[in-house]
Amino acid sequence: MAATLADVAERAGVSTATVSRVLNGNYPVAASTRKRVLRAVEELQYVVNAQARALAAASSDLVGILVNDVADPFFGLIASGIQAEVAEADLLPVICNTGGDPERELNYLTLLQRQRARGVVLTGGAWDDGHHLAAVAERARHYIAGGGRLVQCGRPPLALGPDAGPPAPEGAGVITVAFDNRGGARALTAHLISLGHTRIGYVSGPEHNTTTATRLEGHRRALADHPEAARLSEPLVVTGAFTRTAGYDAVAELLRRDPELTAVLASNDSVALGVCAALREREVEIPARISVAGFDDLPFSRDTCPPLTTVRIPLTEAGRRAGRLLLGRDAPPPGGVLTIHPELVARTSTGPAKRP
Amino acid sequence: MAATLADVAERAGVSTATVSRVLNGNYPVAASTRKRVLRAVEELQYVVNAQARALAAASSDLVGILVNDVADPFFGLIASGIQAEVAEADLLPVICNTGGDPERELNYLTLLQRQRARGVVLTGGAWDDGHHLAAVAERARHYIAGGGRLVQCGRPPLALGPDAGPPAPEGAGVITVAFDNRGGARALTAHLISLGHTRIGYVSGPEHNTTTATRLEGHRRALADHPEAARLSEPLVVTGAFTRTAGYDAVAELLRRDPELTAVLASNDSVALGVCAALREREVEIPARISVAGFDDLPFSRDTCPPLTTVRIPLTEAGRRAGRLLLGRDAPPPGGVLTIHPELVARTSTGPAKRP
């Protein structure tokens, strides 16, 4: 159907080798020949077959990006950062929604390996149930052995396992751009405590998720510095998804456990939105009666009602870094891990605890 | 490096044809042979080379999705709808950011054609300067002639040109899932007018954009039904980008043109957010003094300050439809165009015009 190299060669009266060389410009070709070839290409509207090229040249123009959900700005921002870097190299980003499902994550990894994708970046918190990460490491090892590159963005370093062989030459292992969720959450909770809050509800994320775990850990560390707060707040940890609905639903439960609580921390801005909505519905004033805070500082968070106190992670920048690392434009960080430290952003959804 | 079919065949003591048949399951193979082959696959950790397969079978597992910006939820939602359908067919979505740049759009179209992508969906408003769409049509024709499928989502039908040949058999042309932006905008403006507003500012989108054009047109149609409003509001149309910043900046200009205006329509929810922010900064009460409305009803719009009156487009659903159409799961709509009608969502950012 479509024109092939041979068609072009015939029309230009040269061999396919010459056409290939003109197209790739990696070999001297006489100007007159080049011209004839280019004319033939034009006339036949020839479009090179990337698959054949990839097969012959043992290369690929594909880069995989695994996300939980493209519709979630958290992932959208990371993806756009990666995409920006990748596009400059004329590579095509394959963005796959795993929905947070480990099965699908592994499955996509295989699919991308089949495509011989030049690299893959795993974004967002990882499912961690004690087995899955080992399976990912296994696949990763195999993928890397085949010449692929693997970068993580927003999840903890991946242990390639005991038999990962000799120290990988030139950052050939898995490079990680990690988020200091622990530090961020700790700072946020500390901020609340410093405002006088001691009864702090915490709406945690989905189970078996590394982001959930590290954020909760940060929260608990901050509580540990203040025994009174720890005693009162520890029972106020509820679990949900990283969604608005989860936040909304959590409010009833939290209020049931402690009608006197003065602050609610959400593990995520979306969750915080749900918390605010539920509170508004009950005509609870924010932050006069209850302070609310989120995490991530998504773009909309400064325009919510009220503007959200949160922890900013420079997601697009993180994606960019991941992309650069993937392409080898940046030297791998020492230890293979680049940690990004979030920054507390205090807005008006938090305020001093009301003194009873 | 990586194991090949031949390696597996050798290890299993069969021919490559047999291995291929076991793997594809499209040809009877004796159970005992199958077992041996699968063992060899397992032992060698064989992963099929999709490029070689695609070359030999003249097929591809890639689907292209062109968006302005993945980080924008508008596109993220559409993309996730498409992705959901596409994933079910075990295809890989290549999501490309064009940034609204027509050059890049054409360039990505070529890149995807090189990959022999099974299909491509063009999302969001198109750049329309009188030339570009013809160029897109040209590429589209070529791409479709080569067996590709092209679907649009959120842009007007594409005229394939006069010489598009005989009526395409079985919806082989470009199928379009269009948004009735005109109707949506018209309903929104009519709503404002019914609330007594006559001095309505309008923050339009980027030039040469079909979405910008149709929304503005809808606005004007509604104004036309009310001469007084038309007279006062027509001078209050300003142009910007589809961004929060544009909305923010537009406020100063609008207030300069008419300090008495009582409503501002934004061409987009993000723009509306900027408008609200600027108004809040000036301590203008919304909607008591000025009503604000957006367009799209992005997820965050109900949690903004105040919750935004807007026009809902079921973006994910639209993406799904586009995906189904692309895969041929849904029959092509009559005329090749499926129009989605948005719905007015009245929230508290709009209210009656204050009577002077």
Added chain:
DNA sequence: TCGAGTGCAGAAAGCGCTTACTAGCCCCCA
């Protein structure tokens, strides 16, 4: 008992490229 089926498996011809390797040609210097 024999020929026609039937069920499996292999041989080999590509798919559309890239890329050694080879070869012709002309120029220049010894």
Added chain:
DNA sequence: TGGGGGCTAGTAAGCGCTTTCTGCACTCGA
């Protein structure tokens, strides 16, 4: 004047699969 060398361009061998065609070994009905 002859041969080494710099330019170009062609030949052909793959890259790792799929698939058509062929072939072998049985089974089975007549």
